[in-house]
Amino acid sequence: MINKIKESILYVDDEKANLDGFKYAFMLDYDIAVAENAKDGLKIMGEKDFKIVISDQKMPETSGIEFLKVVKEKYPDTLRIVLTAYADIENAIEAINKGGIYRYLSKPWDKTDLKLTIDNALEAYNLKKENRDLILRLQITNKELNEKIVEIEENEEELKKQNEEYVALNNELKASEEEYRATNEELIATTQALEENNKELLKAKSRVEESDRLKTEFINNMSHEIRTPMNGILGFSRMLNMHRDSEEKQQYYINIIQSSGNQLMRIIDDILEISRLGTKQVVARNEEVCLNDLLLNLFSVFDIKAKENKTPLYLKKGLSDKESTIFTDKSKLNKILSNLLENALKFTNDGFVEFGYSLQENNIQLYVKDTGIGIAASSQQIIFERFSQEAKELSKIVGGLGLGLSIAKENAELLGGKITIKSEKGKGSTFFITIPYNPVNIEPKISKPDNGKVTNRADKYIILVVEDEEVNYLYLETLFVYVIDLNCTVLHAKNGKEAVDMCKNNAEINFVFMDLKMPVMNGYEASRQIREFRPGLPIVAQTAYSTKEDEEKAKRAGCDDFISKPIDENSIKKVLYRYISQK
Numbered sequence: 001m002i003n004k005i006k007e008s009i010l011y012v013d014d015e016k017a018n019l020d021g022f023k024y025a026f027m028l029d030y031d032i033a034v035a036e037n038a039k040d041g042l043k044i045m046g047e048k049d050f051k052i053v054i055s056d057q058k059m060p061e062t063s064g065i066e067f068l069k070v071v072k073e074k075y076p077d078t079l080r081i082v083l084t085a086y087a088d089i090e091n092a093i094e095a096i097n098k099g100g101i102y103r104y105l106s107k108p109w110d111k112t113d114l115k116l117t118i119d120n121a122l123e124a125y126n127l128k129k130e131n132r133d134l135i136l137r138l139q140i141t142n143k144e145l146n147e148k149i150v151e152i153e154e155n156e157e158e159l160k161k162q163n164e165e166y167v168a169l170n171n172e173l174k175a176s177e178e179e180y181r182a183t184n185e186e187l188i189a190t191t192q193a194l195e196e197n198n199k200e201l202l203k204a205k206s207r208v209e210e211s212d213r214l215k216t217e218f219i220n221n222m223s224h225e226i227r228t229p230m231n232g233i234l235g236f237s238r239m240l241n242m243h244r245d246s247e248e249k250q251q252y253y254i255n256i257i258q259s260s261g262n263q264l265m266r267i268i269d270d271i272l273e274i275s276r277l278g279t280k281q282v283v284a285r286n287e288e289v290c291l292n293d294l295l296l297n298l299f300s301v302f303d304i305k306a307k308e309n310k311t312p313l314y315l316k317k318g319l320s321d322k323e324s325t326i327f328t329d330k331s332k333l334n335k336i337l338s339n340l341l342e343n344a345l346k347f348t349n350d351g352f353v354e355f356g357y358s359l360q361e362n363n364i365q366l367y368v369k370d371t372g373i374g375i376a377a378s379s380q381q382i383i384f385e386r387f388s389q390e391a392k393e394l395s396k397i398v399g400g401l402g403l404g405l406s407i408a409k410e411n412a413e414l415l416g417g418k419i420t421i422k423s424e425k426g427k428g429s430t431f432f433i434t435i436p437y438n439p440v441n442i443e444p445k446i447s448k449p450d451n452g453k454v455t456n457r458a459d460k461y462i463i464l465v466v467e468d469e470e471v472n473y474l475y476l477e478t479l480f481v482y483v484i485d486l487n488c489t490v491l492h493a494k495n496g497k498e499a500v501d502m503c504k505n506n507a508e509i510n511f512v513f514m515d516l517k518m519p520v521m522n523g524y525e526a527s528r529q530i531r532e533f534r535p536g537l538p539i540v541a542q543t544a545y546s547t548k549e550d551e552e553k554a555k556r557a558g559c560d561d562f563i564s565k566p567i568d569e570n571s572i573k574k575v576l577y578r579y580i581s582q583k
Helices: 016-026 038-047 064-074 089-099 111-242 247-278 291-309 330-346 389-398 404-414 470-483 496-505 523-533 548-556 569-580
Strands: 008-012 031-035 052-056 079-084 103-106 287-290 313-316 325-328 353-360 363-370 418-424 428-436 461-466 488-493 511-515 539-543 561-564
Touching: 008 016, 008 038, 016 031, 016 111, 031 038, 038 052, 038 064, 052 064, 052 111, 064 079, 079 111, 103 111, 111 247, 287 291, 287 330, 291 313, 291 330, 291 353, 291 470, 313 470, 325 330, 330 353, 330 363, 330 404, 330 428, 404 418, 404 428, 461 470, 461 496, 470 488, 470 569, 488 496, 496 511, 496 523, 511 523, 511 569, 523 539, 523 548, 539 548, 548 561, 561 569
Parallel strands: 008 031, 008 052, 052 079, 079 103, 313 353, 461 488, 461 511, 511 539, 539 561
Antiparallel strands: 287 325, 353 363, 363 428, 418 428
């Protein structure tokens, strides 16, 4: 069996006990050299190459920071680590600024943590060396390409000279045109061929240069994005293999490995997707799709992530289930919206994310709106291009290959539509996806016979649901429109202030379902204010608080009735029947 070559590490510390303890702890893992002061450390480094130098901060004559500053100047590739009992932020900043420190660790050090830091540093050193070697090879390849280009340019010059000679010969032959017509036509044809060849060579040169640039950028970015999750998978797999940590820590490592694996899978999916789209052979496969169901499924998936980020997520539907059932490619539409929702949640720290759709003439216009970082006007056209600068800048913040919006654009075009953006830097973005409206159900509506449901088809009611939880609003909307089959329009206010403003601005609202516990303004205060200018408007409180005191408090605030959560169909029917029958 071949013994693994140990990596060389130099440890400098003015306390011999610390040097002995370090050598004892790591002598089986690394080839360790030690020195008791900076001068001896520099002397040893002059005699042997080291990938990592670890130094104590507080030493006589020369401090660890000053020593590592000299190491940085003489041996810039060597990674530098500081160990010290003074773990304040000022020392850390000074060490990083002066010595270009890779890590700043506090004493007493933990063997496992220190070994993991050393292993990561060695991996970073080796990766940096591999990258330099790769750059060197790319430079050699680039030099060869440049030589080829020079050769092509020399050939081009030679072809130009030949062309000039042929033109001169053609002028001489004009005097005896009849005699040499055949030769002249042949020369003209040859000249045209040479010019075409010259154009093709120039086009080929341009394509080679552009292809080389794009490949280099993409490979560099892809290498980084793949290595990042791989580092997490490999690193924490090795830590699990040690069997030294508690079950809680091991489960934490497993979660990181799974998360890194999912990240790696998304990167691979993006690469495969953009490759398939690049063949121009992908086609849309239309099927019956209920937009309401599709958007509700997306809401249920992304609402979990939104709650983790403490970002409210809202859904707006523009048609009934029957009207929203259309012919389109469900997979591609789902992929477009998922990508945009993923980005919206990534880039929104304050505010909210909203998505939905409306019918615009013969098109369905879907949208994803956020109050995140926004995109500059100068970049709003190029963000959909592969490897655009804005996409690269965004990928630096949250990772990824910067292909998501390009994939979304090409899938939207496959659906016969387009994707556009309205955004302002620092204020958020709204992405619009416009696709053809090809309804499945185009027959005229037929009135249903009376089946005992609480409904009066002659009257159309406008119901305001005041609810900060989107899931609860969607449940009530579904009860009113699809279960109870009430002829109504359902409006949504997310807090008490919005409810007061909507009731002031819309005199046609004739029913209010008021949640009591909400941000900005609670339901009690909202009900009191609405009562001042709409005394006859029915207001029903709906809340998880169900004591007699809560009910009395709601009625004193101006509520006509009270429903406890969870709300069922029968309780809603009773309330609607009580107040609608009085209308």
